[in-house]
Amino acid sequence: MGTALVPIEYYRAHKRLWRRMVQAARLCCGVPDYDNYVRHMLEKHPDREVMSYPVFFRERQEARFGGGKGFRCC
């Protein structure tokens, strides 16, 4: 340890791990990362309207289970 300062990345790694776990938990429920979606829309389709989180969530819920999808393994 010595007197060296804790590098700043140390904290970032923490946050990143937590973020990944939240992403994985949400993806298991069929909801992909919302921030990533917003970033994608702003970058690639600035002309289109970005869904708010509640709308996005409902859209994903319908996409996962509607139309007979969402049946998972035995």
Added chain:
Amino acid sequence: MKTMLGRLFFLLLSVAGAISLGVIALRRGEQINALWIVVAATSIFLVAYRCYARFIANKVMGLDGTRATPAVLNNDGLDYVPTNKHVLFGHHFAAIAGAGPLVGPVLAAQLGYLPSVLWLVVGAALAGAVQDFMILFISSRRNGRSLGELVREEMGPVAGVIALFGAFLIMIIILAVLAMVVVKALAASPWGMFTVVATMPIAILMGLYMRHVRPGRIGEVSLAGLVLLLLSIWAGGHVAADPVWGPAFTFTDVQITWMLIGYGFVASVLPVWLLLAPRDYLSTFLKIGTILALALGILFVMPELKMPALTQFADGSGPVWKGGIFPFLFITIACGAVSGFHALISSGTTPKLLANEQHARYIGYGGMLAESFVAIMALVAASIIEPGVYFAMNSPAAVVGSDVFGVAAQVSSWGFTITPEQLQAVAHDIGETSILARAGGAPTLAVGIAQILHSVLPGENMMAFWYHFAILFEALFILTAVDAGTRAGRFMLQDLLGNYVPALRRTDSWTANLIGTAGCVALWGYLLHQGVTDPFGGVQTLWPLFGISNQMLAGIALMLSTVVLFKMKRDRYAWVCMVPAAWLLVCTTAAGLIKIFDGDPAQGFLAQARRFRNGIDAGKILAPATTEGQMHQIVTNAYVNAGLTLLFLFVVLGILAYSVKAILAARRNPQRSDRETAYTVLDPQQIANL
């Protein structure tokens, strides 16, 4: 230096695996520790992942990290999203892990743990994981297409229709057999029944909250739901002990069957956000949590295996299911070693989220190894309980009788000494009145899990709490599967019938939806009812049918992979898929033919029908039937099951014929003829920050 260390690590791992396997195989007649199995499986899996999976990735498939995947090409932030590989692994694992790998090994434990361990390890490394990995690769190079579409594209439209029909049949069987697992677990169990019923208002509360109060807050609402679930388990104990409420929640298996059929019908027409989605969240998190808890529990408790390595039932005379090691061990284990259903996931959502082809090995091959590891843990849980208790729980009344004294005497006569008092003590410990005739795997597994968790967190009456926790955990995701499967089946049926009556295809029409739902529920409901009332005990017939169908779908997926390899002009590596495909074909065909034509009435459907028909003609009642109605029922069941098995054989042989045709055509053709999408170079910028 790093590679040297890595090599040393894998060398040590191989040695550890070899030693553990040696201990498992050679120490006969004395109990061994469950850790030997865990260590053997882990080290073999890691070595297989490092060597065989890498060989498949580099030589057989030729994975190309510079090739843009569908997720990158069609990135829309919704369906197609390049995803961090660990996050995607979590998603993929949660999607493929279910009740199958938990139930199969428990039923297979009647042969002793050794055959199951060997097949789980070898089957996963050489067949199951190869299938998942290959289909993920094939689908990802074809814009994330589904298995049915892939078969149609590579083998022709007729083969595509046969594959879709096969998938529909399998789904009906799965729904029936899973529902039967729940029925067997909840019959005459007010505690279990109360907690399972309680999940519905809990899920609806969660659904309303997520819809109207704080939309999309999955984390907080799941946490609240979990607390309510644990409260309902605690309350269930009091309900069961109550003189009024206890009997009010006590139902026979036939009553529960009708409730489930009604439930399946209602739940699959409700809006998804109300019941299905919130319960799916609960079941997903509970499943992952319980699997992790079980793994930690086994490491921490280090239990001894009480089941012998090999029992006398390896000769095919077992009470839980009939048949010898070949082919029925492979049919019974099913999902934990190789599961056709994974091909539907590997060609469904996962390829649309794959950021880079190079991740496919970790997600496809690695994901299946993790699933197989779950099956190993289920086997451990079933093998640490007293073998006498295991056989008393899983043998049908037709074989061992239905009172504690008779069962204890019968099971003891097989060499698994157990007293009636011990059986009653176990029932008392887990808060039930009886543990007899609880076939289906879930209750046995729950007893094993309860023993492990109870050793970690002891406490008075906690054994009963953990038992009902484990039952709830299985019932929860089985009910979700029933609900989602009925929906999926309804759409398939509407699509199928829509060819003749176009109006039925309209999914916005209530009449069409209700007809589709009723048709689907009627199909699995019939099989479920047949299984539950079967005097032989339905697990004996339905589980082999399920195993045959599941392994058959895996055979189709592996035949497709073989065809694709030939079309890619990778002939000399085609054995990677051809060998497991051939093995699955041999197993499913042999099992199917034995189930139909075997001369032993306890095994072959036709012989059984003949025997009981002769009995009816002679005016006799043959055991296990007790009335003439049951005699007729046995005959009908036998014919229905023979017909289903014949259909499966037709599907698998049909696909085989089309595969051979496609392979011969590919070999004549000097050019590559597969339908891969064109190569597009990947801009590393597109998958930065993952």
